[in-house]
Amino acid sequence: MNKFDPDSVAVMLALDAAIAYHPDPGDGPLRRFSVWAQPHVIIGDRTGRVVAYTRNCGLIKMPDGEGNTALECYPAVSIKRVNPT
Numbered sequence: 001m002n003k004f005d006p007d008s009v010a011v012m013l014a015l016d017a018a019i020a021y022h023p024d025p026g027d028g029p030l031r032r033f034s035v036w037a038q039p040h041v042i043i044g045d046r047t048g049r050v051v052a053y054t055r056n057c058g059l060i061k062m063p064d065g066e067g068n069t070a071l072e073c074y075p076a077v078s079i080k081r082v083n084p085t
Contacts, residue, residue, distance in 0.1 A: 011051055014059060014071035027054045040084045043074055047082070 015030065030052050033039070038049040041060060048062035051071065058079050061069050
């Protein structure tokens with residue numbers, strides 16, 4: 001757990017839920033990005049940052065309109081990496 005990341009507990013719990021939701025051993029291990037290396041991505045018309053990924057899915061941190069963030073799993077084919085603006 002990272003004491004400099006206020007969302008680290010939420011991320012840790014979301015990672016546990018993602019592992020439980022995607023237990024396919026053929027998908028490979030869940031790999032987590034450090035807080036400073038999370039790439040910007042776009043899914044449809046929403047933007048976010050990748051927290052962790054496997055070969056077939058990514059755990060994305062997306063802000064909602066009220067200043068909160070939500071962690072959601074998306075299939076890899078729907079995730080596009082973008083440069084931050």
